[in-house]
Amino acid sequence: MAHVPHTLVDPVSLASLGAVSTNSLVPAQQPTSLPQLRAKDAYQQRCLKCSELCTFYSYPALLRAALFEGDAAVTTFIPRPFNLRVNGCSYTPSIYVVRADQRQVIDLTLDGTLPDEQRRPLAAFFTQHGLGFEVQSHKALLAREAEAQHWLMILRALVVTQHLSTETQEFQLWQQCQTLTDITVGDILDVGNRTQHYLKELAFYRLLYRHRLRVDPSQTPLTLDTPVTLCT
């Protein structure tokens, strides 16, 4: 395994950087073999901001991806992007994420910490390559579970309907929301005949996903009484 060349920044990094090596820093989801899939608590989900079928090795990782889907600043993310060797041990961070002006590597652990002998070389290594590095705890993500479930629900509705065009319905819905005040989901969607108004429902989800409309994401699942607001 070849060492990635790098320029050292400080004495701490000097000692630690040599402990990290990788084949490639081009982020790509690391393949999951069948034995791995059987052994892990694996979740698979098609996402909109990741081109591949995403495999997550824990429920908090799935929640993290769902929150990225709902984050307008995030343009793309890749689960398990690199395979590194840290002090001779294999290490795969949880998610690589690209925001408007920054790239970040996020690892998820139970308590939000990594051992110093891993964290310090990794932080120096990623900083050296212009990547942010952060460790998040499962607990912090589970605290936002309702919000993540909200985005997961929208995501599932959108991934299988990418071929459907809803520009007209989106415009009509947008106009309708502008003319009304104190709108609820029941005001704009008709649950009596959902087959006929399916495209309108889809348009509503798309406007939520694009942050043109907003509902309180902690109110999961959506009900007919959920208030809808315009994003300005």
Place this chain on the structure above:
Amino acid sequence: MHLTWRQRLAQQPQLNDIKQWPLLDATTLPARRRAGYLRNQQMVGMALAGQPLRQVAQQFHRDPSVVSRLLSRCLAGDSEASPPLTRGLIPGEHLQVNRRRAPLGTLTEPRGSQSAFQHLLAVVPGLEKGLQTLIQSSVTPARHGQYLRPQTFHAAFLRLLREAQWPSDHYPYTESSLAYESTRRYLLEQRQARHRTKPTVPSLMASPSRMALAYAEIQIDEQVVDAAGSVGLELHGDWAPLRLSRVSLLLARDTATDCILGSVISLTTHPSQDDLLALLAQLHTPWEPMVLTTPGLNYAPGAGYPSALGPEYQRAAIGVVRLDNALAHLAARVRDYLCNTLGATLHLGLPGQPKTRNVIEQAFNLLNWQVHRFPSTTGSHPVDPNKEPNRHRKQAPVLSLRTLEEAISVVLTEHNIRPRAHLGHQSPLDLVQHQMAHSLLPLLPPSFPESVTPFLSSRVVTVRQIASEGRPPHVNFEKVRYSGPALQHSQLAGDKVRIEFDHRDIRTLAVYRLTGECLGEIHAPQSWQRFPHSLTTRKHINALKRREGYTSRDPLGGYFDHLLKHRKLPKQSLELVRVYRERETIAVTSDVGAEAPATAAAPARKTAASTRPRIPAWRPSMVTQRR
């Protein structure tokens, strides 16, 4: 401060009303304790109502001190602690940890040995720690550990006492057994405590909590049905029953509503990915009740699966699908269908953790209550007394496969209409209907059920043409050459093309260029056109060829011959039924397809199939005709 029962009542007068005490359902108590509990409840109730204790005792033919002790048991105790109340009424209920208050007896001044062992553990320095270390090293397999027996453990106990310089005239030296029984019980209790399952701490890795909406989470699993069936076979004019191997049942159940969404019976003990996909497809196709042929068996009014309720129920979008990590569940087709076609989240749980899918496991448990009533049941375990006796196994069971299937269908559908207490006394089906009418259950596009089938697959293959043979170009698919007008283009030989096939009937394949241009259809040789057959059947035949060097100019007919020859084996007879049903099902589907108008652009595979001569229904007597 210790309170007597009278002081407690003075301090908390509301306890004078026994109705204010915690409620305990007497039916939850063992029968031997229930009578005593009810009697105690009446005695205490009367005493609290103000009747003199003597009068209460007379009514129950007891001494007044019994009533007084009972009141003390329920109400007396430390002023800071809450009294036992209702728990005190249960005869034999252990209310507090025994603790020795008197000093230990000596040879000259014996005082009894109640709780003396526990007292020793508390007062002798290092005794409890030493014993615990011994037990721990025997429980966890360690290189320095030993397998403890009560005798050796007792010897260690005495050694620790000697090392602590415990006086030789004190307990346990005052007893002839030297506290052997106490050490033995202590050893057993501590071992059991260590082997007992640790209380489940809510793990951060745990699966998400139950979601309130239907279809937000469904659980799928399969199980071999705990009963063997039979089938009647008419061969050369003779009718003979055949014992079948056990079949498998695949179930899908909704977590929020407990509603069973679909079921598939697979005629094998090892369901494949096709069976699982058939179950998933069933969720989006209207359910139709079986034609019940068993006398006395009827569907309850309104019973069924949700897909029978209307088109919207067939388009319900699934949130999370929880599966165990069986190999069939890991198939790429299954994952592709669930994640890419349905847009669902697939969750493959950790190995050996079925409790995360408790809803589906419970469904199998409910079903087994009924299945275990059949005399051909295998029971719950190898030594189940209800298991079919060995002497009956040489004959075919009275229970036919058809009856077993009908019974399972009736039981499962009836479950959906039975009101449940935890669902607010609504039935699962009512709850699904209510949510569909009043909630925003996610739906798939209106064109979904018609436009998607999980049984279509494609492969990229090379077009071959062997010049020396002088035969038209062909492609190899599952060890069979397929050819047809679609491959007649002169430039195709040596090129790669994509073939698309239906797993349920692989006699005909659709061919596409890699650019997506449709070239038409190709067909299997005539020897493979005799009956419709699935990819599974083809693989079985190929495996048989490899294993037994079996060759036949009529591979399908030869396979039937082989199955008939070995029909006494339950697995082979079950395979015979599977192949027969496969042929029947596909023939019906082909006939239905023939009635529909043919579309011009797409390769009308069903229509093409109908243009071939109609295949007669297979019967075992055909074997004779061929001979």
